[in-house]
Every structure is written in C-alpha cells, then in structure tokens.
Amino acid sequence: MTQPPPVPPEYPEPTGRPHQPQVPPPPYPQQPAPQTPPGTRPHVPPQYPHVGAQAPRYPQAPQYPDTSAQAPQYPSPPPYPQAAPPPAPDSPLHPHHINTDRGRVHVSGRQRHTDATAFSNLLLHLPNFLCSLVVVGLVSALFGGFGVLVVLAWLASGALVFHRPTESALARHLLRLRYPTPQERAKLEPVWREVTARAGVEGRNYELWVEDSDGLNAVAAAGHIVGVTRFAMNQLPNGELAAVMAHELGHHVGGHAWSSLLGYWYALPGRIAWRVLRAVTGFMFRVSQVFSCFGVLFFGLFVGGLALATISTLYGLPLLLLAVPYALAAVGRRSELRADQHAAALGFAPMLAAVLQKLHHQEQQAAALTAADGGAPVTETPVSKLLSSHPDYYTRLHHLQPYLQPTR
Incomplete structure (x- = not known):
C-alpha cells in the first residue's frame, strides 16, 4: 500500500509586523487613441521587440585568408639587358682592330715622289734661302780667301738631311x-x-x-x-695606330718631310740673324729712351732709313718675307x-676619322681645364688661323667624307 507524500510543516510567521495580504497595483490610465481624420491612414506605433526576446542573427563576416600564409610565387621579370663594356683597344673585337697577319708583300718600284705641296714648300723658302746666303756671305768675308769654301760647305750641308746618323741626332736631341x-717594337712593327x-x-x-x-x-x-707618342x-x-702611321708615311712618300726640313735648314742662318737684329734693336731702343723723346725719334729715323735703303737696294724683295709665314x-x-x-x-679612313675626333676632344678638354683654372681661354683669331700649320677638325673631316661613304 502506497504511502502519501509527506507534507512540509507549517513554520510560524516572523514576529513584528502582521501578515498583510498582497494587493496588486492599480492599472495605469490608458491614453485615449488619437482621432484619425477621415481619409487618412491611422498612425501605428512601431513594435519594438521585447527585452527578453532573442536578438536577430546578422550574417557572419566573410573569412579572409591569413596574411601570414606564404604569398604565391610569381615569376620574376626578365632582367634588362646591360650595356656591354667597350672592348679594350688591343682586343680583336674592337671595331677598329685590323688583322696584321700578311704573307707576301708587293713592293712598288716607285717609292717616293715630290708632289705639288713639297715643290711649293721649296719655292716659298727661296726668299729665306737668299737672306741666309747673304748672311753666310757676310760671315765668310771674315775668313778672307777661305770664304768661298765656307759658302760651299754651307750649301753642301743640306745633304745631311738624308744622312742616317744626322737624322738620329736630330730625332734624339731636337725632337726628343x-x-x-x-x-x-713587337707592338709597332706588325702595324707598320x-x-x-x-x-x-x-x-x-x-x-x-x-x-x-x-x-x-x-x-x-x-x-x-x-715617331709616335x-x-x-x-x-x-x-687600326687607329695604323691610320696615324699611314698619315706620317704620306708625308714621306709625298716629299713633305724632307722638303720642310731642307727649307728650315737653309733658312736657319737668316732666322738667327733676324733674332740677333731684334735683340740689338731692342737694346738700342731701351738706350734711346734714356735720352727722352729725342733719342727715340733719332732711333726711329735711323732704323727707318736703314730699312728703306735695304728695300730699295734689293728691289723690294725683303717685303716678301712678311708674306712668307702665311704662305x-x-x-x-x-x-x-x-x-x-x-x-x-689605304683603307684607314674610318680609323683616321676616329683619331681626329679624339684629337678634337683633347683640345676641348684642355680648353675646359684652362677655363676652370681661371686662365684666359685661347681664342682663335683670323691671324692665328692663317698662321696655323694644321687644318681644323671640321675641314679635315670634310675632306675625308668621300672615303667614309659606303661603296655601292
């Protein structure tokens, strides 16, 4: 037989305040609903969710890949082509390198000739030669009867230009x-x-x-x-060294080298006499300055009269000496x-043009260094152009153009 569940005992109320029954609070007064005018929709207040209701579930944010993971390996771009360094001057890859392995050599029968330039050079040295002859004649008068031998020895001395020991002494002491x-020699001889x-x-x-x-x-x-530097x-x-040597060989083959040296040798006594005369004249002019303006006037009249007498005696030939340097x-x-x-x-036109360009560049660098050091730049005047023994870079390059154009 089942026993009924035990009933909890009744505990007594705490003493003090008497037990009062719980009365529910009075209801709040209801606000009257607003009157809606006819023809309009009634206002419906928004329904807010209950505080205890469950919040709406928003969509979850997308999962981005972890940045700490290894990035994909893309192929690296190809490297840009680097400019190849120019080949060394003695490299066979240089554009101006030539092959010097030659077998049999054909030698022409005519080795030298005297062209119009060499002949003109000799002709223009004729006034200097005559002045030198006068100077040597005046000096030979001091030797009495042997004076003729002195003149003849001076005339024959021009053959020393072609004397090998004399040439060696000239190259060593005068040309350094x-x-x-x-x-x-092992480098020069194959090119030569x-x-x-x-x-x-x-x-x-x-x-x-x-x-x-x-x-x-x-x-x-x-x-x-x-000679080369x-x-x-x-x-x-x-190839460029060969072009330089071919240029100097052209002076020998055309007779320019020996005619210039021969003219210089026979003009040397006249040049020495002219320098002595300039030194004596300068000394006399400084002495005349001591006697104020009268001494200078007397010196001017003396020198002018002597020059006029010389010109009239020699039929004006000394005036040609003023034009000889320009010619x-x-x-x-x-x-x-x-x-x-x-x-x-001979086929060295491109190499020679490159050498001329390097010479022009060296001249420009020298002018820039002079200007950087505070020196006065060398300005080329019309007179200096007329007295220059070498054409300028542009003139020489212009005359090489027919040889630089490709053959059809």
Whole structure:
C-alpha cells in the first residue's frame, strides 16, 4: 500500500509586523487613441521587440585568408639587358682592330715622289734661302780667301738631311725621341708592316721612334723617321695606330718631310740673324729712351732709313718675307690634307676619322681645364688661323667624307 507524500510543516510567521495580504497595483490610465481624420491612414506605433526576446542573427563576416600564409610565387621579370663594356683597344673585337697577319708583300718600284705641296714648300723658302746666303756671305768675308769654301760647305750641308746618323741626332736631341723597347717594337712593327704593305713601300727604309708623351701625336721628320707618342702606341687600337702611321708615311712618300726640313735648314742662318737684329734693336731702343723723346725719334729715323735703303737696294724683295709665314702655313695645311688622303686611300679612313675626333676632344678638354683654372681661354683669331700649320677638325673631316661613304 502506497504511502502519501509527506507534507512540509507549517513554520510560524516572523514576529513584528502582521501578515498583510498582497494587493496588486492599480492599472495605469490608458491614453485615449488619437482621432484619425477621415481619409487618412491611422498612425501605428512601431513594435519594438521585447527585452527578453532573442536578438536577430546578422550574417557572419566573410573569412579572409591569413596574411601570414606564404604569398604565391610569381615569376620574376626578365632582367634588362646591360650595356656591354667597350672592348679594350688591343682586343680583336674592337671595331677598329685590323688583322696584321700578311704573307707576301708587293713592293712598288716607285717609292717616293715630290708632289705639288713639297715643290711649293721649296719655292716659298727661296726668299729665306737668299737672306741666309747673304748672311753666310757676310760671315765668310771674315775668313778672307777661305770664304768661298765656307759658302760651299754651307750649301753642301743640306745633304745631311738624308744622312742616317744626322737624322738620329736630330730625332734624339731636337725632337726628343727615343728608340722603342723590344716590347714596344713587337707592338709597332706588325702595324707598320701592314701599313707599308698596303702602300707598296719597303718598310725597312724607315726607322720607328717613340716619344714619351701622354698626348696623341706622331711625327715624320727628315727622310726616314716615323715617331709616335707613347699614348698613341698604348691607348689606340691597332687600326687607329695604323691610320696615324699611314698619315706620317704620306708625308714621306709625298716629299713633305724632307722638303720642310731642307727649307728650315737653309733658312736657319737668316732666322738667327733676324733674332740677333731684334735683340740689338731692342737694346738700342731701351738706350734711346734714356735720352727722352729725342733719342727715340733719332732711333726711329735711323732704323727707318736703314730699312728703306735695304728695300730699295734689293728691289723690294725683303717685303716678301712678311708674306712668307702665311704662305708656308697654307702649304703646311695642304700637306696635312694630302697625308690624310694618303691614309684614307689605304683603307684607314674610318680609323683616321676616329683619331681626329679624339684629337678634337683633347683640345676641348684642355680648353675646359684652362677655363676652370681661371686662365684666359685661347681664342682663335683670323691671324692665328692663317698662321696655323694644321687644318681644323671640321675641314679635315670634310675632306675625308668621300672615303667614309659606303661603296655601292
């Protein structure tokens, strides 16, 4: 038989306040609904959710990839092509490098000739030669009966231009040249052999010399001397070095070198006499200044009378001496153009144009350094242009254009 559940005991109320029954609070007065005018929709207040109601569920934010993960590897762009360094001057890849491995060489029967430039040079030195002859004649009068031998010895001394020991002394002491070392000779001789082979000239008739200079230059002197600077030998490709040598060979083949030296030699007594006369005249002028204006006037009358007597006696020939330097400079410029044409005809026109450009660049650098150091820039006047023995860069390059144009 089932027992009924136990009933909890009744606990007594706490003493103090008597137990009062709980009365519900009075209801709040209801606000009257607003009267809606006819023809309009009634106002419905918004229904706010209950405080205890569940909040609406918003869509979840998208999941972005973790940035700490490894980024995809994209292929790297191809590297830009780098400019290749220019080849060394002695590299076979240089555009002006030539092959000097030549077998048999054809030598022409005519090795030299005297062209119009050499003949003009000799003709223009004739006034200087006559003045020198007068000076030598006056000096030979001091030797009495042996004076004629002195004049004849001076006239025969011109043959020393073609004397090899005299040429060597001239190259060593006047031109400051030296013999090349075995290493330098091994570098110069193959290039010289190629130049003379193209020209049909026997290269052993000439001597190669070296000048210890950092400038780009070369020289053709006397009858058999071809000199190049150390800079040209070490810094130029062998094709450009060959162009320089071919240019100097053109001076020898055309007779420019020996005619210039011969004219200079026979004009030397007149040049020495002129310098002595200038020194004496300058000394007399300084002495005349001591006697104020009267001494200067007397000196001017004396020198003017002497010059007038000399000109009238020699039928005005001394006046030609004033024009000789300008004419000789013009002939010198023409001989340089002839030597350029000789080198270009042997196939060295592009190399020679590159050498001329380097020479022009060196001149511009020298002018810029002079201006940077505060020096006065060298301005070329019309007189200096007329007295220049070498044409300017643009003139020489203009005369090379027929050889630089491609053949059809």
